[in-house]
Amino acid sequence: MGDKPVKIGLLGLGTVGGGVARLLMEKRRQLSAYLGVELELARAVDLEPSRAEELGLESGVFSGDAWQVIEDRDIDIVVETVGGLEPARAMVLAAINQGKGVVTANKALLASHGLEIFQAARQKKVGVAFEASVGGGIPLVRSLRDSLAANRITSCLGILNGTCNFILSRMTAQGEPFAQVLAEAQAKGYAEADPSFDVEGTDTAHKLAIITSLITGAQPRLADIPTEGITKITPMDINFAGEFGFKIKLLAVLNNQGDKVEVRVHPALVPHDHLLASVEGPFNALHVNGDWVGQVLLYGQGAGRRPTASAVVGDILELARDLAAGVPGRVPPLGTQANGGRLQELAPLDNAVCQYYCRFAALDQPGVLAAVARELGAFGISIEKVTQKGRQEAGPVPIVMLTHEAREADMRRALRQIDALPEIVEPTVVIRMA
Amino acid sequence: MGDKPVKIGLLGLGTVGGGVARLLMEKRRQLSAYLGVELELARAVDLEPSRAEELGLESGVFSGDAWQVIEDRDIDIVVETVGGLEPARAMVLAAINQGKGVVTANKALLASHGLEIFQAARQKKVGVAFEASVGGGIPLVRSLRDSLAANRITSCLGILNGTCNFILSRMTAQGEPFAQVLAEAQAKGYAEADPSFDVEGTDTAHKLAIITSLITGAQPRLADIPTEGITKITPMDINFAGEFGFKIKLLAVLNNQGDKVEVRVHPALVPHDHLLASVEGPFNALHVNGDWVGQVLLYGQGAGRRPTASAVVGDILELARDLAAGVPGRVPPLGTQANGGRLQELAPLDNAVCQYYCRFAALDQPGVLAAVARELGAFGISIEKVTQKGRQEAGPVPIVMLTHEAREADMRRALRQIDALPEIVEPTVVIRMA
Numbered sequence: 083m084g085d086k087p088v089k090i091g092l093l094g095l096g097t098v099g100g101g102v103a104r105l106l107m108e109k110r111r112q113l114s115a116y117l118g119v120e121l122e123l124a125r126a127v128d129l130e131p132s133r134a135e136e137l138g139l140e141s142g143v144f145s146g147d148a149w150q151v152i153e154d155r156d157i158d159i160v161v162e163t164v165g166g167l168e169p170a171r172a173m174v175l176a177a178i179n180q181g182k183g184v185v186t187a188n189k190a191l192l193a194s195h196g197l198e199i200f201q202a203a204r205q206k207k208v209g210v211a212f213e214a215s216v217g218g219g220i221p222l223v224r225s226l227r228d229s230l231a232a233n234r235i236t237s238c239l240g241i242l243n244g245t246c247n248f249i250l251s252r253m254t255a256q257g258e259p260f261a262q263v264l265a266e267a268q269a270k271g272y273a274e275a276d277p278s279f280d281v282e283g284t285d286t287a288h289k290l291a292i293i294t295s296l297i298t299g300a301q302p303r304l305a306d307i308p309t310e311g312i313t314k315i316t317p318m319d320i321n322f323a324g325e326f327g328f329k330i331k332l333l334a335v336l337n338n339q340g341d342k343v344e345v346r347v348h349p350a351l352v353p354h355d356h357l358l359a360s361v362e363g364p365f366n367a368l369h370v371n372g373d374w375v376g377q378v379l380l381y382g383q384g385a386g387r388r389p390t391a392s393a394v395v396g397d398i399l400e401l402a403r404d405l406a407a408g409v410p411g412r413v414p415p416l417g418t419q420a421n422g423g424r425l426q427e428l429a430p431l432d433n434a435v436c437q438y439y440c441r442f443a444a445l446d447q448p449g450v451l452a453a454v455a456r457e458l459g460a461f462g463i464s465i466e467k468v469t470q471k472g473r474q475e476a477g478p479v480p481i482v483m484l485t486h487e488a489r490e491a492d493m494r495r496a497l498r499q500i501d502a503l504p505e506i507v508e509p510t511v512v513i514r515m516a
Numbered sequence: 517m518g519d520k521p522v523k524i525g526l527l528g529l530g531t532v533g534g535g536v537a538r539l540l541m542e543k544r545r546q547l548s549a550y551l552g553v554e555l556e557l558a559r560a561v562d563l564e565p566s567r568a569e570e571l572g573l574e575s576g577v578f579s580g581d582a583w584q585v586i587e588d589r590d591i592d593i594v595v596e597t598v599g600g601l602e603p604a605r606a607m608v609l610a611a612i613n614q615g616k617g618v619v620t621a622n623k624a625l626l627a628s629h630g631l632e633i634f635q636a637a638r639q640k641k642v643g644v645a646f647e648a649s650v651g652g653g654i655p656l657v658r659s660l661r662d663s664l665a666a667n668r669i670t671s672c673l674g675i676l677n678g679t680c681n682f683i684l685s686r687m688t689a690q691g692e693p694f695a696q697v698l699a700e701a702q703a704k705g706y707a708e709a710d711p712s713f714d715v716e717g718t719d720t721a722h723k724l725a726i727i728t729s730l731i732t733g734a735q736p737r738l739a740d741i742p743t744e745g746i747t748k749i750t751p752m753d754i755n756f757a758g759e760f761g762f763k764i765k766l767l768a769v770l771n772n773q774g775d776k777v778e779v780r781v782h783p784a785l786v787p788h789d790h791l792l793a794s795v796e797g798p799f800n801a802l803h804v805n806g807d808w809v810g811q812v813l814l815y816g817q818g819a820g821r822r823p824t825a826s827a828v829v830g831d832i833l834e835l836a837r838d839l840a841a842g843v844p845g846r847v848p849p850l851g852t853q854a855n856g857g858r859l860q861e862l863a864p865l866d867n868a869v870c871q872y873y874c875r876f877a878a879l880d881q882p883g884v885l886a887a888v889a890r891e892l893g894a895f896g897i898s899i900e901k902v903t904q905k906g907r908q909e910a911g912p913v914p915i916v917m918l919t920h921e922a923r924e925a926d927m928r929r930a931l932r933q934i935d936a937l938p939e940i941v942e943p944t945v946v947i948r949m950a
Binding site for chain 2: 105109112113115116117118213219220221224225228229230231232233234355357360365367372374375376377378379380381382383386388389391392393395396399400403404407408409412413417418419420
């Protein structure tokens with residue numbers, strides 16, 4: 083056992099922070115034995131003293147003042163579970179500037195200010211670890227950063243938001259509309275009162291930004307990631323997709339083109355026999371293709387107190403090990419010593435190529451399919467499969483189609499033409515295919 | 517970029533070693549930039565000089581003498597891809613005693629001599645890394661050792677042998693018998709000329725021994741792991757299992773009981789909706805349950821030149837990073853600083869509890885099912901489901917049954933009684949359920 087304990091200062095005792103405190107207290111003996119160094123939850127900060135009481139923190143551990151803990155010379159590692167951009171950003175930067183290691187689960191912070199934080203960490207030679215920021219307890223950040231580092235990751239697909247996946251799984255299983263399932267999810271605590279951050283894809287885009295930086299060593303600009311949520315997905319489209327052999331999932335997509343990287347977040351049709359189609363409910367998964375390793379899938383619980391605390395404490399153990407060995411900042415935040423502080427160039431969405439699912443709402447009259455096919459053909463888009471459903475009681479009939487691969491820009495132009503046809507009576511529904 | 521390059525001495529230029537050489541040469545520039553230190557394939561050893569020529573090794577790199585490379589003071593990391601127990605064991609121990617880091621993909625070696633090798637590494641404070649020894653390119657060893665270290669792993673299930681999984685997938689898809697599919701697999705190079713190491717479960721037991729040591733920090737005795745292969749699996753049982761909603765897979769099973777660990781290797785029925793049921797062909801996966809993280813699945817290619825080289829070079833990068841930071845042996849081989857050199861006690865198979873699939877070959881006469889049920893009941897074993905198939909042209913009729921949970925010892929005793937019944941005309945087929 084080393085002489086000097088490693089002292090943790092924990093900022094925030096909410097869902098994640100409370101879990102971290104509990105884990106550190108419950109397993110102090112085992113974790114210290116694992117490390118060969120005493121690991122101590124020295125300070126814990128929250129605005130609510132009642133949380134400290136509920137957790138049963140030892141006296142002297144609780145503080146109401148984060149800055150006092152950040153500036154405390156005895157604290158070796160600051161764990162930020164405050165969330166949000168400010169004051170989390172200022173706190174993390176201050177901790178780094180004090181020469182402390184930082185563990186954070188804050189994906190919004192890293193997606194927005196990763197460049198600044200990672201540069202500061204490299205300058206001060208301290209460790210910054212963030213396994214819990216993507217995929218909860220799934221060992222995903224460390225796998226990309228270290229274990230798979232010999233690879234050029236050529237592409238990846240991720241299901242990274244448990245709320246969206248829960249809603250889509252439920253809509254698929256029960257045929258219920260989005261709004262109804264969302265309300266159920268809110269009632270059960272699976273979705274926030276203001277769900278837009280999850281269901282509009284923003285949370286997934288944050289995580290994709292972090293994954294992109296791990297894969298390329300450079301940071302994408304968050305605002306430049308094309309992002310679509312799941313609010314427009316209907317049971318009807320889930321059904322038609324099922325008939326064609328697909329599930330609809332909200333995906334984070336990355337295609338590595340070398341200099342440029344194509345990234346996007348949107349709902350997509352995933353074939354039933356793809357492993358990601360089996361990822362149901364609140365689970366998350368990342369499917370990676372590497373030039374040497376081939377396909378890898380990493381799967382687990384993407385959120386929740388206990389899985390997230392598992393990841394945070396895994397990070398604490400790594401930083402504590404480096405501190406005990408006298409090599410803080412041994413690993414740069416993104417693994418690589420190259421590319422320090424570079425901005426990642428993104429490929430324009432217009433050039434993205436994929437297959438599309440389209441549902442046209444057409445008047446029930448001869449020649450409509452021919453007209454649609456003609457417009458698609460004019461932009462070089464060909465049809466793989468089509469079903470034209472029987473006459474409805476009243477109103478338009480759905481024509482459902484899977485296209486062959488097409489450029490995004492061509493698809494959009496073709497759709498503008500198609501939606502202007504007199505026989506097409508509602509805006510066409512388009513969902514990309516994985 | 518650091519001043520002093522990290523020099524690799526590679527032992528063996530076969531499937532794995534040749535892949536490692538190629539990857540190190542192809543990506544020397546990128547890997548060195550990633551590390552911030554020049555990474556150099558300095559020496560490579562094989563008995564066949566022609567392999568060095570095929571790979572296009574630079575002059576001066578090839579050597580026919582492993583011992584010369586192991587004793588070369590310039591070599592920092594020895595990569596052992598020789599395979600087998602001796603001389604691999606002697607070479608690895610000699611490299612450690614020379615103060616060199618060691619990377620090995622040799623599961624047989626670690627399963628048999630891990631205790632000795634890991635103790636030597638800790639004494640000499642050098643790193644020993646072995647990601648490629650289990651699950652090929654899947655980041656599995658590092659995840660268990662580091663990322664999930666805050667957890668008590670309560671159980672895990674693994675599909676860890678690509679040959680067996682390929683054979684079972686094929687038998688399931690095509691209804692062909694074991695011997696025929698094995699012959700096909702041999703013709704395609706998916707199975708060895710002598711396949712017993714794979715199909716008898718030995719290779720899976722080696723990998724389970726390594727996983728056990730990562731989970732508990734202590735080494736199980738390889739000979740004490742109950743091991744059954746897939747040679748007795750028939751298309752008939754695959755079919756019946758399918759009717760009940762299961763696939764048959766060769767599983768590595770671990771149940772962590774605290775002081776003792778229950779480990780076993782055998783074919784098992786896996787429910788269709790379990791993720792492991794979707795692991796087909798040559799793919800491998802490990803499904804882990806942790807007390808904080810919950811379920812995690814790690815999936816990828818379990819063998820092959822390129823995935824295995826990806827894992828080996830990932831390990832090289834880790835050891836090289838520690839060398840460059842001046843902290844060789846920063847991480848003990850099993851992660852934990854505790855339990856150094858302890859032997860892991862195993863729970864006796866007799867006490868294992870699971871559900872069973874049984875196929876009885878019975879004379880087609882009334883009262884047989886009642887007799888079988890009575891014998892099971894005498895040992896406290898109850899029946900969950902049963903199907904009695906119609907009369908065969910001639911010969912016995914199959915009675916197929918899933919039991920509720922039962923102790924292994926009770927099940928065996930009941931079967932001895934049942935197989936002695938005059939109405940039961942062939943030894944009963946029993947397969948455990950996952």
